[in-house]
Amino acid sequence: MTSDAGLAIDEHEGLTLRERKRLAAREALSSAAIRLAMEKGLEHVRVEDIAAEVGVSPRTFNNYFSSKEEAICAITVRRNGRIADLLINRPAEEPIWTAVTNAVSEHYGDLTGEAPREFIAKFRLLLVSDALRGEFLKAHGEVERKLSLAVAQRTGTDVERDLGPMLLAGAIASAMRVGMHRWLNHDRESTMADCVRAALDELANGLPSLNANRNDETHHNDDD
Amino acid sequence: MTSDAGLAIDEHEGLTLRERKRLAAREALSSAAIRLAMEKGLEHVRVEDIAAEVGVSPRTFNNYFSSKEEAICAITVRRNGRIADLLINRPAEEPIWTAVTNAVSEHYGDLTGEAPREFIAKFRLLLVSDALRGEFLKAHGEVERKLSLAVAQRTGTDVERDLGPMLLAGAIASAMRVGMHRWLNHDRESTMADCVRAALDELANGLPSLNANRNDETHHNDDD
DNA sequence: TATAAAGTTGCGGACCGCGCAAAGTTTTGG
DNA sequence: CCAAAACTTTGCGCGGTCCGCAACTTTATA
Numbered sequence: 001m002t003s004d005a006g007l008a009i010d011e012h013e014g015l016t017l018r019e020r021k022r023l024a025a026r027e028a029l030s031s032a033a034i035r036l037a038m039e040k041g042l043e044h045v046r047v048e049d050i051a052a053e054v055g056v057s058p059r060t061f062n063n064y065f066s067s068k069e070e071a072i073c074a075i076t077v078r079r080n081g082r083i084a085d086l087l088i089n090r091p092a093e094e095p096i097w098t099a100v101t102n103a104v105s106e107h108y109g110d111l112t113g114e115a116p117r118e119f120i121a122k123f124r125l126l127l128v129s130d131a132l133r134g135e136f137l138k139a140h141g142e143v144e145r146k147l148s149l150a151v152a153q154r155t156g157t158d159v160e161r162d163l164g165p166m167l168l169a170g171a172i173a174s175a176m177r178v179g180m181h182r183w184l185n186h187d188r189e190s191t192m193a194d195c196v197r198a199a200l201d202e203l204a205n206g207l208p209s210l211n212a213n214r215n216d217e218t219h220h221n222d223d224d
Numbered sequence: 225m226t227s228d229a230g231l232a233i234d235e236h237e238g239l240t241l242r243e244r245k246r247l248a249a250r251e252a253l254s255s256a257a258i259r260l261a262m263e264k265g266l267e268h269v270r271v272e273d274i275a276a277e278v279g280v281s282p283r284t285f286n287n288y289f290s291s292k293e294e295a296i297c298a299i300t301v302r303r304n305g306r307i308a309d310l311l312i313n314r315p316a317e318e319p320i321w322t323a324v325t326n327a328v329s330e331h332y333g334d335l336t337g338e339a340p341r342e343f344i345a346k347f348r349l350l351l352v353s354d355a356l357r358g359e360f361l362k363a364h365g366e367v368e369r370k371l372s373l374a375v376a377q378r379t380g381t382d383v384e385r386d387l388g389p390m391l392l393a394g395a396i397a398s399a400m401r402v403g404m405h406r407w408l409n410h411d412r413e414s415t416m417a418d419c420v421r422a423a424l425d426e427l428a429n430g431l432p433s434l435n436a437n438r439n440d441e442t443h444h445n446d447d448d
Numbered sequence: 449t450a451t452a453a454a455g456t457t458g459c460g461g462a463c464c465g466c467g468c469a470a471a472g473t474t475t476t477g478g
Numbered sequence: 479c480c481a482a483a484a485c486t487t488t489g490c491g492c493g494g495t496c497c498g499c500a501a502c503t504t505t506a507t508a
Contacts (some may be wrong), residue, residue, distance in 0.1 A: 017474065018474060018475080021473095021474095046464090047463080047464070048463090058463095058464095062465060066466090129460095
């Protein structure tokens with residue numbers, strides 16, 4: 001299949017035709033993988049099916065993704081990776097935690113109204129699937145990497161030498177996972193954005209709910 | 225091969241013979257997988273090789289692990305999962321962060337002297353491998369789950385209803401990953417325990433290196 | 449000891465990931 | 479505008495994985 005078999009080759013201004021096609025194909029394969037997995041259940045989707053859906057050979061699928069799980073989780077990297085960009089573009093005066101919170105708000109702000117109930121139920125099944133959990137965490141790892149670079153850039157620290165950027169990135173990714181988990185499993189009334197923000201706040205304030213008796217300085221016993 | 229082909233069926237007191245055998249086999253398969261991967265490189269190790277090493281059929285391997293990657297990363301779950309147990313057994317008076325720090329110290333304390341240089345270099349290769357990263361993160365996810373339960377137990381909170389336990393568990397797991405990363409890549413002079421503790425301290429103190437201008441209360445702009 | 453429960457194994461089948469080389473498409477530059 | 483260079487798609491084929499099944503062996507129970 002040489003021409004666009006239903007692929008949208010739009011957006012992405014400054015790119016050459018080849019690059020746009022490549023992105024579009026990747027996008028199309030990822031979406032098809034997600035759609036099929038939601039319809040038929042992950043285990044009943046073969047790579048062959050996904051390729052067929054897009055009008056491309058199975059062999060070509062593997063030029064883009066090395067497994068259907070990776071194809072499905074690609075959307076996580078794409079979406080959540082955007083938070084790193086937003087973070088970099090927050091006004092320089094904002095303290096880091098504020099900038100993070102606002103970047104997250106911005107991100108989820110652009111996502112409102114995209115929660116058709118049916119979609120969520122199926123999406124949930126995907127995230128619970130054992131086969132996807134590894135790949136999902138891998139995707140989050142990639143997001144975390146991007147976040148750590150963004151944090152380092154904002155704070156003028158070095159992602160390799162200083163512990164801060166990676167730790168903060170880990171905390172943010174944690175908050176996203178925990179917030180999402182809570183939203184999916186317990187608090188469908190709130191928005192996902194609110195759940196994630198609540199998690200971020202809890203973190204930013206030092207986990208007050210756990211720290212009834214904690215000092216600001218941490219004491220070590222070193223009795224081992 | 226029905227009898228113990230070099231398997232150590234020791235430790236584990238209160239268990240029936242069957243259970244001890246099962247654990248021993250699991251252990252042996254995991255170790256063999258690790259050893260072979262370090263010697264030959266992950267991609268040159270087949271499930272068949274691992275099984276042969278233990279004296280068991282390839283089919284049996286899959287009764288224990290569903291991939292060689294999982295077999296390799298099982299050690300991470302076993303080892304780091306122990307921190308959750310140690311955490312539960314820290315004196316009840318200790319504030320949560322102190323208990324965490326001490327549990328971590330205890331854990332790594334028992335691991336001193338187990339760092340033959342050669343071993344590390346190869347171990348490092350494993351962790352950097354793309355094929356293992358997903359499984360490694362999955363293992364850390366499992367550890368995180370155990371940690372969150374331990375934290376909930378200690379603090380009398382509910383792992384499902386309160387955000388704290390999962391967030392703290394995420395932070396701890398983060399600290400372990402970041403500390404380990406730092407130790408492997410930059411700071412081989414320190415012990416891994418020190419690197420992880422440094423990361424934990426940084427977290428416990430609110431990431432001071434990033435927070436030159438942060439208030440204790442986080443302010444939101446909500447300008448999106 | 450007899451019987452149930454659990455573990456092991458060979459076989460066979462569906463699927464996957466990827467190297468390779470031929471064929472097709474886009475880019476480059478004269 | 480054309481030809482060579484750069485890159486993509488595809489079929490083919492191989493080595494490997496994962497797992498269900500059914501026969502068999504080992505361990506637990508009474």
